[in-house]
Amino acid sequence: MQFTDLAPFGAEVSLDLSGAVDLATHAAVRRLLFERGLLVFRNQDLDHVRQVDVMGWFGKVQAPERLNIVSTDPETGWGGTGELKFHSDLAFSPHPCKVMSLHALEVLDGETSTLFASGVTAYAALPAPVQARLAKAKSHMIMPSDYADVTADALPSTDHPVVMTHPETGTPLLYVNEMQTERLVGVDAEESAALMAAAFERLYDPAAIYEHRWNRGDLVIWDNIALQHARSTLPVRNRRTLRRVIVADKLFEEMFPGVRAQA
Ligand SMILES: [Fe+2]
Numbered sequence: 207m208q209f210t211d212l213a214p215f216g217a218e219v220s221l222d223l224s225g226a227v228d229l230a231t232h233a234a235v236r237r238l239l240f241e242r243g244l245l246v247f248r249n250q251d252l253d254h255v256r257q258v259d260v261m262g263w264f265g266k267v268q269a270p271e272r273l274n275i276v277s278t279d280p281e282t283g284w285g286g287t288g289e290l291k292f293h294s295d296l297a298f299s300p301h302p303c304k305v306m307s308l309h310a311l312e313v314l315d316g317e318t319s320t321l322f323a324s325g326v327t328a329y330a331a332l333p334a335p336v337q338a339r340l341a342k343a344k345s346h347m348i349m350p351s352d353y354a355d356v357t358a359d360a361l362p363s364t365d366h367p368v369v370m371t372h373p374e375t376g377t378p379l380l381y382v383n384e385m386q387t388e389r390l391v392g393v394d395a396e397e398s399a400a401l402m403a404a405a406f407e408r409l410y411d412p413a414a415i416y417e418h419r420w421n422r423g424d425l426v427i428w429d430n431i432a433l434q435h436a437r438s439t440l441p442v443r444n445r446r447t448l449r450r451v452i453v454a455d456k457l458f459e460e461m462f463p464g465v466r467a468q469a
Contacts, residue, residue, distance in 0.1 A: 207231050209238065209245075215324050216244035216416050216428075223250050223260050223425065232263045239264065239305065240374050243324055244416065244428040250309065251423060257309055257451045261427070264305040265453035276308065277447040278440050292323055292410065292436040293385035296454065298347040298362050299461050303430045305453040312447040315421040321436045322416045322428060325379035328408040329369065332380075336404050341369040343390040343401060345382045355466045362462045365391060368405070372431055380405050383434045409434070420446070 209219040217238055239245050252260070258270045277283030295303040329337065348363040368390060370381040382405050390398040408414065418426055440446060458467055
């Protein structure tokens with residue numbers, strides 16, 4: 207297996223995932239994912255079953271039988287075309303998605319992109335006194351009201367440590383984001399605002415962002431605990447369709463049976 211580093215994090219791996227891949231290579235790909243946060247495989251042609259197989263290298267695939275298509279065309283899939291600010295899927299729940307994948311089935315090469323920010327590199331870049339202040343706080347995360355069919359007081363929410371220890375790697379990382387963190391708890395309102403500003407300055411520094419520009423056939427796999435993702439508004443003239451397969455402990459509807467998520 208060969209790979210090249212992407213900047214400022216991630217790796218592009220040269221490997222045809224459609225054929226047989228031995229167990230030693232599974233293990234090497236898995237290690238590389240948790241080291242680099244994100245892996246790009248170009249020019250893949252994977253059916254749904256094979257994408258599920260590959261994601262099984264990283265843990266338990268949720269609802270493997272269910273086809274999950276993200277598309278700018280509402281007839282084809284969910285997700286719409288609007289801007290999405292930085293977030294981690296299901297970060298407002300006790301069981302955020304662990305590893306995520308998107309496989310580009312239909313895109314105009316180079317037209318659209320997904321942005322990634324790393325809580326690991328952002329934490330490491332902060333001065334020690336700010337790290338220490340952040341470690342005292344929790345991140346109160348809430349599902350944005352635009353994406354659920356419930357009143358504000360019934361929106362799914364939970365608290366996570368602002369400085370989370372990654373469950374696989376033991377590395378400390380910043381677990382706050384601009385879409386889902388409503389405020390920090392355990393500190394006063396003024397300190398909460400100042401600490402969130404300090405965290406966001408590191409997380410969303412343009413030099414710290416990896417922009418993945420989509421080509422047809424790309425498979426991008428990322429660590430949804432270490433990384434956050436975002437996108438700009440998508441053009442509607444060319445359909446963009448991606449297949450999504452995730453590794454997670456629980457599904458949204460298991461945790462929040464009374465809430466219907468809407469794209
Ligand atoms: Fe997302």
